Amino acid sequence: MIEYRGYNVIEKNDRVIVENVRDFEPVHIFECGQCFRWLKQDDGSYTGVALGKVVNVSYDNGTLQIINATVNDFINTWFGYFDLGRDYSVIKQQLAKDNIMKKAIEFGHGIRILKQDIWETLISFIISANNRIPMIMKVVASISEMYGEEIIFDSKKYYAFPAVDKLAGSSVEKLKVCKGGFRCKYIAETSVLVRDKAVDLNALSGMSADDARKELAKLPGVGNKVADCVLLYSGTKYDVFPTDVWVKRVMEELYFKREATFKEIQDFARKYFGELSGFAQQYLFYYARENKIGLK
DNA sequence: TTGCAGGGGTCAA
DNA sequence: TTGACCCCTGCA
Numbered sequence: 001m002i003e004y005r006g007y008n009v010i011e012k013n014d015r016v017i018v019e020n021v022r023d024f025e026p027v028h029i030f031e032c033g034q035c036f037r038w039l040k041q042d043d044g045s046y047t048g049v050a051l052g053k054v055v056n057v058s059y060d061n062g063t064l065q066i067i068n069a070t071v072n073d074f075i076n077t078w079f080g081y082f083d084l085g086r087d088y089s090v091i092k093q094q095l096a097k098d099n100i101m102k103k104a105i106e107f108g109h110g111i112r113i114l115k116q117d118i119w120e121t122l123i124s125f126i127i128s129a130n131n132r133i134p135m136i137m138k139v140v141a142s143i144s145e146m147y148g149e150e151i152i153f154d155s156k157k158y159y160a161f162p163a164v165d166k167l168a169g170s171s172v173e174k175l176k177v178c179k180g181g182f183r184c185k186y187i188a189e190t191s192v193l194v195r196d197k198a199v200d201l202n203a204l205s206g207m208s209a210d211d212a213r214k215e216l217a218k219l220p221g222v223g224n225k226v227a228d229c230v231l232l233y234s235g236t237k238y239d240v241f242p243t244d245v246w247v248k249r250v251m252e253e254l255y256f257k258r259e260a261t262f263k264e265i266q267d268f269a270r271k272y273f274g275e276l277s278g279f280a281q282q283y284l285f286y287y288a289r290e291n292k293i294g295l296k
Numbered sequence: 297t298t299g300c301a302g303g304g305g306t307c308a309a
Numbered sequence: 310t311t312g313a314c315c316c317c318t319g320c321a
Contacts, residue, residue, distance in 0.1 A: 033304065129305040135317065136304085181315025186306080223306050244304040285304085 004075060005085060011071045018064040018074065023088035025110020026059055032111050032286040034233045036124050036137045037144075037161075047153070049144070051077055051117055052160045054153040059110075068153055083112050083235065091279050100254045101280065104287035111282050115235030118201045119194065120161040125229045126186050126221040135179075142178035143167070143187075168195035186221025193219055209237040224262075238278040241269035242285075249294025250284050 001010045008019040030038040030046050038048035038057075045058035055078070056067040066078055079085065092109070096102045127139050140161070147162035147170065167175075168191035175184040193199055199219055204212040209231065216227035228242035241247070243265050251265045252258065260268075273280040288294060 125304090126306095130303060130314075131305085132303055132317080138317095176315090179316060182313090183306095183315080221306065225305060229304085242304085246304060289304085 002071060005079070007084065009071055009074055015065055015067040016069045016071055016074045018066070019062060021059065021062055021064040021084070023092070023110060024059050024064060024082070024112060026057055028108045028110040028286065029112050029114065032108060032282055033133070033289065034114055034282065035116060036133070036140045049151065049158050049160060050081060052149070053077065054151050054158045080115050083115055088112060091276055095273065095276055095280050095283070101283065104283040107290070108283050108286040111286060113235065113278065113282060114233065116233050117161065118230060118234035118236060119164055121234045122190070122194070122201070122230050123167070123187055125226045126190060127180055127183050128229070129183060129221065129226065139178050139180050146178060164191060164195045167191040183221060190219045190221055204231065205236050209239050212237055213240070232278040232281070239275045241266055241273065241277040241281045246288045247281060247285050250288035253294045
């Protein structure tokens with residue numbers, strides 16, 4: 001056993017066991033709308049492909065288990081991916097300043113914002129436009145299977161999300177096999193722009209959230225909402241408040257008590273939640289969607 | 297069984 | 310500011 005950043009980490013056969021993990025609930029993390037490649041297994045654990053690896057993740061009473069990982073994998077990959085260096089209890093305490101947020105936080109108490117690969121996040125959220133989650137998952141899986149590297153886990157085949165060059169070298173016609181519909185054109189064009197560094201994804205973290213959003217919006221298929229999602233779910237910026245129809249509905253019903261414009265909601269969030277806007281958005285979105293808040 | 301509306305938005309007119 | 314857009318699912 002070793003100690004790493006306050007966690008006890010044990011490697012056992014094909015897995016790592018991490019003790020002293022708080023504010024971690026797989027259902028909340030994987031089903032709060034930030035990721036599309038984690039599938040719930042019969043035993044309640046989740047198996048997913050991320051950062052070129054396949055692992056199975058489960059959690060019980062402070063103990064996190066990651067199957068198909070070593071201690072080195074934990075330190076170099078999963079510690080960061082699961083944002084384990086951040087104390088979510090502090091964030092929750094700061095955000096729980098009204099009854100609405102208290103309820104939302106209680107409901108999604110185990111949410112953590114994953115630090116996902118920004119390229120994969122970009123393409124995934126271009127696909128999300130005017131689309132449903134099961135469909136988005138199918139398209140991302142299909143693109144990975146067609147263009148990504150095969151990975152074997154538990155004698156099953158999985159596929160890593162493809163590198164930029166792979167998609168940039170594809171034709172729109174071939175991409176359409178993945179059922180992305182009208183978004184395939186955006187994917188093809190965006191891939192070329194990213195490959196040629198017309199937009200440098202690595203430079204975004206050094207910009208303000210506003211500038212980073214504007215930079216991303218240069219890409220076809222990327223508007224404000226998709227840009228905010230990309231920035232938040234890649235762990236690049238946390239002071240953004242992705243406002244989709246669900247967030248709009250929950251904000252209108254619970255805070256505004258009337259219809260509100262996107263701009264009003266964005267301005268309100270920036271003032272009210274400040275640097276923690278992104279975290280607030282996740283708790284609110286998950287709460288709204290799971291409880292169908294604002295649906296007539 | 298067939299038909300139709302609409303979805304975690306973006307783009308173009 | 311408004312409608313079209315691929316494809317799929319849910320519901321008449």
